[in-house]
Amino acid sequence: MQIAVLGAGVIGLTSAYYLNRAGHQVIVIERHGEVATETSFGNGGQLSYSYVAPLAGPGVLSKLPAWLIRRDSPVRFRPSVSREQWLWCLKFVFACTQRRSNLTTRELLSLSFASRALMHQLLRDEPTLDFDFQHSGKLVLHRDAAAMQAAINLLNFQRSLGCEQEALSAEECVALEPALAHVRERIVGGIHTRSEDTADCHRFSKGLEAILRARGVRFAMNTCIDALEVAKGGHIVARSSDGVVEADHVVVAAGASAAQLLQPLGLHVPVYPLKGYSLTYPLGPQAVAPTLSVTDFARKVVYARLGNRLRVAGMADLDGYSLKPDPSRVAALRAEAAALFPQVVADDVDAAEWTGLRPATPQGAPVIGPTRYPNLWLNIGHGALGFTLASGSAALLTGWIDGKPDPSLARLFSLAE
Template sequence: MQIAVLGAGVIGLASAYYLNRAGHQVIVIDRHGEVAAETSLGNGGQLSYSYVAPLAGPGILSKLPTWLARRDSPVRFRPSVSAEQWLWCLKFALACTNRRSNLTTRELLSLSFASRALMHQFLRDEPTLDFDFQHSGKLVLHRDADAMRGAIDLLDFQRSLGCEQEALSAAECVALEPALADVRERIVGGIYTRSEDTADCHRFSTGLEAILRARGVQFSMNTHIDALDVAKGGHIVAHGGGRALDADHIVVATGASATHLLQPLGLHVPVYPLKGYSLTYPLGPQAIAPTLSVTDFARKVVYARLGDRLRVAGMADLDGYSLKPDPSRIAALRAEAATLFPQVVAGHADATEWTGLRPATPRGAPIIGPTRFPNLWLNIGHGALGFTLASGSAALLTGWIDGKPDPSLSSLFTLTR
């Protein structure tokens, strides 16, 4: 079948890869001149298969007043007159229950563990692709004793879901990651997960593009999708670049912009952008930088070593679709990096800055699968987990299109939920 994939970020490219492997003729369509030009360009670099718990959790609402009062808060909300924004916020608040959070975590872990297995298989199948992949392991640092005790209390629950984790003292954290020696007195401990990975999402995406082109997948870049129209029999036709882009099936993988693209069809998907930021610091040969994937739990900032660079990412700003960076947010991210890894940040004012929109659903789970239109499919709403969940999401979607849905996953992420 001829399948058009709308969107050339990591979700769209992974979708194209698995569809091509299944024998379909695929064309990837994107408004930019290059692949992975937006959210996939500068993401956090962590493949956090065991850390997929949604932002909407039972304790988040009590933290919001404190967070919203601080300029360096990990979460910021700028109210607008947008009904879309307020509806998303209402649904988010309703999802902040223990039952909903635990259910979503279980669902996401099913998809993330499938993604991990597929990523490791991908490495065996495509051994020439270099995207700074490392079996790094992940250390989540805690600065507060109460938070650390809460994390320890969650270990049994996480283990019951298949996560292999252990609690470490501050001294053990430093022994495991010597780059933390300068901040030994500022941390009380951490949770270590051996199975986590790190990689460069942008390099993965551009490498995937080269593989796909070599295998006959077509790319229509600099092509803006103007509309999706309903034709005879409920068949959807995409219009872009001044022509109709007909296909047997259409996969929407356009991230945050999917919401407005689908609205004229009467499909109201609860996807809204959370603006995030990242910094990329060059590392010299003698740099004292982490080799582990590190997350600062209190600050919600992640650190990933990507070859000779350190990626620092964080922030979640609920303030619309603008990609204009806020200098105060970048300054706050720089300050966090300087606090945790001062020897990396010193002398690197020229760190590469990135701003992107993470397409998030209120409850934190993506939307994958069919719509009421027989040839229209969705693969959207992955939030900050796009790279982590890309392989599993693409394989799930491909099986669904081929009429062979994974029974353990196919009921979990559809629009009807």
């Protein structure tokens, strides 16, 4: 079958890969001249298979007032007149229950474990892929006893679902990651997960593009899909300024733009942009930088070593579709990094600054599978976990199109209409 994948971010490219391997003819359509120039460009680099608990959780509502006021809070909400934004917020608030959070965590773990197995298989199958992949392990730091206790409770819950994690004292954290020695007094402990990986999502996407081209997948770059139209038999066709794209099936993998593309068809997907920032520091030979992937839980900032660079990512701003960086947010991220790894963030070191829009759903779970239109499929809404969940999501999508979706996953991520 001829399948058009709309969007060449990490989700569209992995979709194209698994569809091609299943024997389909694939064309990837992308509005930019290069792949992975939007959210898949500068993300946190975490393949964070055991850290999938959604942002919407029972502890979040009490923090909302601070998010509205403080300029340096890790999450920020700028109210607008957008109906889409208010509806998203309402659904987010309703998702902030322990029950919903546990359910989403359980569902996402099943997809992330599948993704981990597939990513490791991909590494074996495609030895030419070179994307700073490290089986780094991850250490999540906690700064107060209450947060540490909540993390231990989550660890116990996740252990019952197959996660292997251990709680460490502050001394044990420093012994494991000596680059944290100077913040020993500021942390109470951490959760260590050996099975986590880190890698560069942009390099992964570029490598996958090369593999896809070599396998005969076609790319229509600089091609913006202006509309999805209903044709004969309720089938969907994608139209660009060059005309209609010839395809039997259409897969939407348009990241944060998905809702705008689907809305004219009457498909209201709850995907809204959550803006984030990253800084990438070059590391000199003597740099005191972490080798483990580190998350500062209270500040919601992640640190990953990507070859001879340190990627620092964080901030979640609900303020619309603009990619314009807010200098105060960049400064806040820089200050966080300087406090944790001062030798990396020296005054004379230039970091590459980047802003991206997480395609976020209120509950924190992606939407993968069919729509009411027989040839239109979705692979969207991966929020802060798109790189982590890409392989499992693409394999699930491929199963759907081939009429044999993984029965343990299919039901969980379908569009509720």
